[in-house]
Amino acid sequence: MNSIISSQLLQTDIHNTLSTKDKKGSEIKRPKHAWQHFFEVNRARFFEKATGESIEKGKAMLYLATEEWRQLDDKSEYEALARAEKERVRELKKAADMKKGSWGNGMVAKNAWHYFLDDNRARFTKKAREMGLVGGKNVFVAGF
Numbered sequence: 001m002n003s004i005i006s007s008q009l010l011q012t013d014i015h016n017t018l019s020t021k022d023k024k025g026s027e028i029k030r031p032k033h034a035w036q037h038f039f040e041v042n043r044a045r046f047f048e049k050a051t052g053e054s055i056e057k058g059k060a061m062l063y064l065a066t067e068e069w070r071q072l073d074d075k076s077e078y079e080a081l082a083r084a085e086k087e088r089v090r091e092l093k094k095a096a097d098m099k100k101g102s103w104g105n106g107m108v109a110k111n112a113w114h115y116f117l118d119d120n121r122a123r124f125t126k127k128a129r130e131m132g133l134v135g136g137k138n139v140f141v142a143g144f
Helices: 003-017 033-051 054-071 076-100 113-131
Strands: none
Touching: 033 076, 033 113
């Protein structure tokens, strides 16, 4: 992997780490595809080649990049960047899920309702069966 691409990946990591929160409050961004890495690495060159003002220049840049991408024989270094970023995002999401947790996996502290249900589960289950409700391990019939 050449130094330009590795420095680009480092900048991408820094950008994604310092990114602002999206609507859902998540700081984890989607991983970039190989084409997106290719475009970022070569953006300055496409900018110089493109003509026009503002939106037209942007369209020209995308057109040039797409044509060059289609003709590119060896895309492996950009695909490697995409795989690395995809794995990095997967690990970040896994860590965020473990951190967030849920009541079922024991990662989040129980609140008063959970303790109440734990203490009274047998009584509620028995009462539900007496009432003809289908009972089982997860019957929560509170407030009789």
